[in-house]
Amino acid sequence: MKFWKKATAAAAGVLLLAGLAGCSSSSASSKKASSSSVKQTTVTLWAGGSQNVKDGMSKIVSAFNASPEGKKYHLNLEFILSGTSAASLQDRLVAAKKAGQKKTNYDLILASDSDYAAYTQLGGKSIFEKYDKSQISNLKNDKATISAGKGYLVPYRGTTVVLAYDSAKVKNPPKTAKELYAWIKANPGKFAYNTPESGGAGAAFVQTAVYNYLPKAALTSSDTKWANQWNKGLSLLKSLNSSMYKSGGKVVYPNKNQGTMDLLANGQVEMIPAWQDMTTMALTAGTLPKTVKMTQISPAFTGNLDSLVIPSIGSNKKGAEAVMNFMLSKKAQNILVDTMAAIPVIDQKEITSDNLKYIKGLNAKDFRFSSTGNLATQLIQKWDSEIGNGVK
Amino acid sequence: MKKSDDLQKKWTPYLYVLPAFFLILLLIVYPVVTSLSLSLKNKVTSHFTLDNYHYFFTDQVQLGNIGYTLFVAVMTVILALLLGFMLALYIRFNNNSLSKTVVALTVLPQFIPGLVAVYSIMLVVRNGGVLSRIAQSLGFTFNPNLMYSANGLIMVNLWFNIPFAALLLLASLANVRQASIESARDIGADKWTVLFKIILPATYKQFFIAGAFVFMTNVGSFTTPFLMGGNNPQMLGVVLYKEFNQYLDYNKAAALSVILFLLCSLSAIVYVIVNLRQEKWR
Numbered sequence: 001m002k003f004w005k006k007a008t009a010a011a012a013g014v015l016l017l018a019g020l021a022g023c024s025s026s027s028a029s030s031k032k033a034s035s036s037s038v039k040q041t042t043v044t045l046w047a048g049g050s051q052n053v054k055d056g057m058s059k060i061v062s063a064f065n066a067s068p069e070g071k072k073y074h075l076n077l078e079f080i081l082s083g084t085s086a087a088s089l090q091d092r093l094v095a096a097k098k099a100g101q102k103k104t105n106y107d108l109i110l111a112s113d114s115d116y117a118a119y120t121q122l123g124g125k126s127i128f129e130k131y132d133k134s135q136i137s138n139l140k141n142d143k144a145t146i147s148a149g150k151g152y153l154v155p156y157r158g159t160t161v162v163l164a165y166d167s168a169k170v171k172n173p174p175k176t177a178k179e180l181y182a183w184i185k186a187n188p189g190k191f192a193y194n195t196p197e198s199g200g201a202g203a204a205f206v207q208t209a210v211y212n213y214l215p216k217a218a219l220t221s222s223d224t225k226w227a228n229q230w231n232k233g234l235s236l237l238k239s240l241n242s243s244m245y246k247s248g249g250k251v252v253y254p255n256k257n258q259g260t261m262d263l264l265a266n267g268q269v270e271m272i273p274a275w276q277d278m279t280t281m282a283l284t285a286g287t288l289p290k291t292v293k294m295t296q297i298s299p300a301f302t303g304n305l306d307s308l309v310i311p312s313i314g315s316n317k318k319g320a321e322a323v324m325n326f327m328l329s330k331k332a333q334n335i336l337v338d339t340m341a342a343i344p345v346i347d348q349k350e351i352t353s354d355n356l357k358y359i360k361g362l363n364a365k366d367f368r369f370s371s372t373g374n375l376a377t378q379l380i381q382k383w384d385s386e387i388g389n390g391v392k
Numbered sequence: 393m394k395k396s397d398d399l400q401k402k403w404t405p406y407l408y409v410l411p412a413f414f415l416i417l418l419l420i421v422y423p424v425v426t427s428l429s430l431s432l433k434n435k436v437t438s439h440f441t442l443d444n445y446h447y448f449f450t451d452q453v454q455l456g457n458i459g460y461t462l463f464v465a466v467m468t469v470i471l472a473l474l475l476g477f478m479l480a481l482y483i484r485f486n487n488n489s490l491s492k493t494v495v496a497l498t499v500l501p502q503f504i505p506g507l508v509a510v511y512s513i514m515l516v517v518r519n520g521g522v523l524s525r526i527a528q529s530l531g532f533t534f535n536p537n538l539m540y541s542a543n544g545l546i547m548v549n550l551w552f553n554i555p556f557a558a559l560l561l562l563a564s565l566a567n568v569r570q571a572s573i574e575s576a577r578d579i580g581a582d583k584w585t586v587l588f589k590i591i592l593p594a595t596y597k598q599f600f601i602a603g604a605f606v607f608m609t610n611v612g613s614f615t616t617p618f619l620m621g622g623n624n625p626q627m628l629g630v631v632l633y634k635e636f637n638q639y640l641d642y643n644k645a646a647a648l649s650v651i652l653f654l655l656c657s658l659s660a661i662v663y664v665i666v667n668l669r670q671e672k673w674r
Binding site for chain 2: 197249251254263266377384388390
């Protein structure tokens with residue numbers, strides 16, 4: 001009896017340690033398609049982001065596999081949900097590249113054009129492979145132009161920060177940034193933006209307020225000399241501070257994109273900067289009142305073009321290009337608009353989704369992009385110390 | 393044979409302790425040691441420095457954050473103990489269907505996920521939320537102003553901690569013998585005398601223990617202050633999150649972790665001292 005007690009205790013201890021050690025070595029490995037009689041090869045698409053990206057991509061994957069191309073290539077999705085403290089796609093890919101791995105299953109990944117700079121900065125230009133134009137016949141329909149990575153990135157959907165407002169209370173929404181700032185001052189307490197570190201909508205508001213005073217080139221540069229010219233924009237934000245939403249007499253910048261959206265839904269504020277796709281999803285789900293509308297001001301809030309790109313360490317370039325081609329098809333673009341309220345990159349006439357009514361007037365063609373690298377973090381820190389922590 | 397039996401007796405306990413011991417070593421001691429060493433290094437040069445601590449104890453904003461955190465935590469402790477004790481007294485000395493319902497309700501918060509609870513409370517108490525709408529339908533304007541304020545944070549903390557404190561205090565109240573109270577009454581003691589001479593001396597230890605636990609869980613809390621807190625001052629949990637995730641300043645984040653660890657140790661020391669003290673009166 002005693003022996004068994006001891007043995008089980010020892011075994012439990014060993015198992016525990018083995019389990020702990022095992023955790024670190026278990027990495028996400030893809031399921032290889034079973035080698036059936038048909039000569040079908042596997043393509044693995046790696047993506048990361050929020051749940052809506054996962055939902056959209058899952059639909060794309062099953063649509064691709066059901067399409068004629070799906071007979072030749074079987075598409076797999078590997079998804080890394082953001083905020084789960086798993087190693088990011090960028091870390092994994094760069095690590096694999098630096099370790100000299102070849103013929104991995106990183107056949108195709110999702111990356112925005114601002115990600116592209118970080119990838120090539122860390123992993124060198126050879127981390128990606130140029131796509132073959134002749135293999136992607138739908139490319140001619142792609143209306144979007146990217147700011148970086150031409151020949152590598154195939155932009156397939158856009159998303160941007162817009163001005164969301166309650167049309168029942170605001171009859172004439174501002175059309176320019178100047179009008180917006182004037183409106184905020186004329187309507188104290190009726191505008192809110194979230195803290196820039198907690199969500200992209202607030203970050204875009206802060207960034208555009210600062211960079212509207214700078215030359216156009218500054219928005220796509222990580223040169224630290226631009227940081228010296230932030231003062232004008234920051235003092236503008238300081239002057240807006242007292243006109244922001246107040247709770248209990250104190251100015252409040254809510255946390256997260258959802259924080260300001262809740263205030264808009266409750267009628268506490270009348271106007272906020274918000275992600276166009278998030279707002280659309282909230283409108284279709286009914287969590288925002290029907291009177292909420294979206295508009296873009298000029299100069300615009302910043303947005304993102306999400307793209308497909310082929311890592312050089314992948315093992316199925318032809319298959320990856322087939323997926324790229326499919327992503328630009330009418331069918332795939334409609335799925336993206338339907339599930340993610342994405343801004344399509346093909347002509348909006350080709351879109352039949354109901355969500356189209358929310359994105360009318362927003363074109364991936366005339367997006368405003370930002371890619372300031374490390375400066376983005378520094379700007380947030382600056383905002384925090386001069387505005388978030390209380391304007392002196 | 394005899395000897396190996398002795399050996400078995402000697403080693404068996406260690407085998408049982410081993411898994412837990414390694415877990416503690418791996419998940420508590422190791423991170424504490426690495427945090428400590430990281431907090432004493434310069435971000436760029438990795439040389440020894442006290443700057444990371446110096447920053448938190450001299451920067452006006454950070455001092456405000458530390459004070460704010462202590463204020464919220466201490467207020468939570470005081471109110472949770474007071475209200476929890478009243479609740480425990482009621483449950484202990486009343487035995488009817490209402491008090492039984494109260495017991496059931498007391499346990500309820502422990503089964504509701506924190507995030508769900510905070511969002512539900514926010515829905516009710518936010519300006520323009522349920523309370524405001526009820527007021528509006530009755531024809532007047534009312535804004536609770538509990539969001540983004542210390543009052544709101546303390547209120548939610550109480551929601552979580554009163555039941556917890558009540559359950560702990562209830563356990564010690566069970567030690568108070570009915571006979572002691574009845575005999576005191578027989579010789580003419582009024583309610584207050586019973587409370588101060590019999591009930592409190594038997595339960596004061598549990599007060600410190602419950603207080604220590606409530607303090608520890610609230611001083612480093614994150615969910616509630618992140619969702620409900622204002623922009624400044626902020627609770628240290630949120631500051632830590634920002635240093636780590638947004639500013640990527642791991643050295644300062646480590647220093648703040650150590651500071652939080654020390655704050656929690658204060659209450660741990662109270663806990664240990666109270667536990668070690670000899671019972672004097674029984």
